[in-house]
Amino acid sequence: MTETVTTIPAPIPTTARQNRLPTRALLGLFLAGFISILTECLPAGLLPEMTRTLGTSVSLTGQTVTLYALATALGAIPLARATATWRRKHVLQLALAVVAVSNALTALSSDYTLTMALRFVAGLGTGLIWPLLGGYAARLAPKGRQGRAIAVALAGTPIGLALGIPLGTLLSSIGGWQLAFYASAAVTALTMAWVLAAVPSLPGQPVETRIRLSEVLVIPGLRPILFALATYMIAHNLLYTYVTDLLSHVGMSRQTGWVLFTFGVTSVLSVLVVGANIDRHLRTLVVVSTVVFGVSVLVLGVVSGVPILVYVAVAAWGFAFGSSPSLFVGAAINATRDAADIAQSITITVFSASIAVGSFLGGLLIAGLGTASITWAALILLIAAAATVIAGKKRAFPTSV
Incomplete structure (x- = not known):
């Protein structure tokens, strides 16, 4: 392939x-x-x-x-x-x-x-x-x-x-x-x-x-990319904005610094790995990123009381997330080609709006349903993102040029 x-x-x-x-x-x-x-x-x-x-x-x-x-x-x-x-x-x-x-x-x-x-x-x-x-x-x-x-x-x-x-x-x-x-x-x-x-x-x-904005939005493949990006980023910000509360919920508030350090280290590692392979394996990397992120969130939700598993899950989360901006922007550029400049501004709008939505939604969930709810909400969003990425093998995240 x-x-x-x-x-x-x-x-x-x-x-x-x-x-x-x-x-x-x-x-x-x-x-x-x-x-x-x-x-x-x-x-x-x-x-x-x-x-x-x-x-x-x-x-x-x-x-x-x-x-x-x-x-x-x-x-x-x-x-x-x-x-x-x-x-x-x-x-x-x-x-x-x-x-x-x-x-x-x-x-x-x-x-x-x-x-x-x-x-x-x-x-x-x-x-x-x-x-x-x-x-x-x-x-x-x-x-x-x-x-x-x-x-x-x-x-x-x-x-x-x-x-x-x-x-x-x-x-x-x-x-x-x-x-x-x-x-x-x-x-x-x-x-x-x-x-x-x-x-x-x-x-x-x-x-x-x-090119007019309306013309760019109807380019085949762009809308699935934007949907996958939105669900992915909202899921991330549901968790990352309230990571201190999440760690306190699982009894690891004193280890917040080390957990964030772990996330940072694997994010940097992700940049190195993805940077070396993105030109040849963009689709595979996006699929792996969404699936690994989803599995790490599932681990956080199911076995959050075990510190070593929390570290493993956060490390996987950091590795999955680290180069996600490059992957989604690269996919948008591929899909739009001559309209790449305006497509990037649309992608950044979705990216930034997702940060705001994730932060706002996370606060509502914690206030209404408790801290554990943000994990399950993030998992639902990541399932939607992964399904969109996997299904978009023709135009959004194609298997071939």
Whole structure:
């Protein structure tokens, strides 16, 4: 059986040597993605301290994460279309500047309303960054290596997810929650400098070649990809947003740091494994990711009282999830080809909206049915995702090109 080859119908710049990835440029894109998701997750590890400063409840302060994701979801498509003709590097630098300034001002804020407004603006910055990364990486890579380039560029997302909460907690213990936001702003500024020096400037999309959103949504295969992505990401955020409550429920609250470390390590390992194989085995990797994630959630639900099995399940979860953004974005690019740019913005909208929905739905489930309910809700969603992926062997996740 021949597996899917990730192909991008875009010109290869002269800066990319044949069969060699432009490592320095891809590192700049990786850092941009890392900063985006790190900024989004940062408050989750700072909630008690931020709550005291802002004079609100933990649940209200937690909405700083939800609002950020919502802003990214709302902004991704209109901002991508508004800047489609701009040079890609200029868009990326503008977006990073918005995130850097918003983070610095958030550290200075002691007003809840102002903080929420700044988080919304920062989320809009991310709404510009994420739709850029996959297509930018593909255009920088030599032919036949686009999938690996996408995996490298988008690896910042799972690593940022894995490290966002523990990094925030660590920095808060050293110098307060404000230090975490100052540090994020500083790293963003350094990323801007790296992008300026190392990332080639590519042209935007000419107006006459732009495709309408309605035309993209009816492309065969795209809607199953978006459905699978939504169910997968909502399931992840049901669990990850409330991982502290979940671990407390199974009597492992004191091991939260180690459990998150395990998740992070296997997420990074996933990036390495998927990056080496995505160009030849995209379908197989997506199927394995959804099935392994589902099995790990089942283990968490059935044998959650056994610490060693919890670690095994979380390790499998991290390995399954680690490169999922690369897999779904790669599938969307394959399915849409000439409409890949707008398809990526749609994919990012679904991705970000799923983060907000997962966080919100998880809170409702815990309040109404208890912590254990989020595990079973996540499992139902993953069964739907896996069924969609497995069934989409013709267009969405094809077995052959």
